[in-house]
Amino acid sequence: MTVLTVKEALVAAQACGLARIDAQLLMLHALNKPDTDRAWLVAHDQDLLDAKVQDEFQAISLRSRAGEPLAYITGYKEFFGLRFAVDKRVLVPRPDTETLVNWALDVLRGINNAQILDLGTGSGAVAIAIANYLKCTVTATDISSDALAVASGNALRLAASVKCVQSSWFDNIETRSYLIVSNPPYIADADPHLVALVHEPINALTAGRDGLRDIQQIVEHAPDHLIAGGWLMLEHGYNQSTEVRELLAKRGFSHVQSRLDLTGIERCSGGQWAN
Template structure:
């Protein structure tokens, strides 16, 4: 039997995936995954669009496409997500790292490069998940030839397992602590960063995020419960002149700045993401 009558070509398989509702890029990345090829090999698909897929590959690709069509994040299906130039392994134990969070990392690195910062700063990432923020900072310091001690905290043992695996695979030295925010943290830091849950518990957008851990997304009626806890607890773990930087929702900047000011922080400000949305807010702890 001619295999072309039972198994589709690359182009036919991609077209079938798009009829399921997948966008072209997702379909291409899933097909590359099914073929065992890297995500940057999309040009290969164009050059081989008439190649007939092996039956097992076609079957695997169909199954992957159905998972994506059902709303499962692409990163969970392929098992990885790039963040700040790092390839991170992710699964349903952690949130998929978002590009918006790179705004927080860039601000953290700016703080760490400020004139008053020590050569070997102490840094804490609260709610580390896959380790994205902590590992991006650790990698940037290592690349710059700088010393620094990075600690990453999460309440979820499963998330810490994912983060530890990422750190080991990337060859980055980060300490991991299981703790609900700062409860089990005894050290003091020059910089605390966090991308905590900040979606209101009744927000309809949660319906589209059912594949990701709810505890890493929602934080009370107004979405600010965890940010309140962090702002309240952070001063006891910050050195004088240390910074607290927080990611938050698109419409929460004013409320978060008010929390920081009322909590005694100075130089309170916000930073915009690439879309021009105030995505992060932070302040300096005067201490002393």
């Protein structure tokens, strides 16, 4: 094997189709350095790579080029300023989901001891972000025991007060909450975008022919699990806001509204249960 310098290995990876930033992050991972050390790569670009590091870099570059999310390769993803451990048992938390967390924090401002429920918690990203920011307890559910194992590991590592409950939506939930948040599956079964998401759990992604099956179920049953004046907030697809607002209004929610994601798309919708 030809021994490469840091720079040569990075250039070769980019020539094979990796983005520069991904190649750098993978190199730092292979070198066992933090992802904040990109300046090190520049300062040391003529260093010869250790054979083991070079092998590892080539192997993980191949995985990345095959479409595996960087977060599964490095084993973590930053969300709301926190570092979450992730693997193929859970969806990689997306920056757009911070919209849901920010909206939840707005609604919870000035409310003490609110019961909060995160449905379909996955890695625990939403529940843990809220619990850590507000120093409160959040109940987090998922149908997947694998996902709950990841979520409870993250809660422990990040010292967040999160109670994990295995449940299909509200099946095992007996309490009423002031806030129910959820980023449920919302992609249509035949959506062409799924091709790019094959590494992530399909149960975290798809929700029937129109992608609205799970949102419909949550909207239908949420009123039985909200206190008067409580809120339901849902993340949904880029083109689903009108339909989700209609579902909420039809079910009797008031103050039905949407929130924009980082790219200006209506990404979350919700309403207040006033009855």
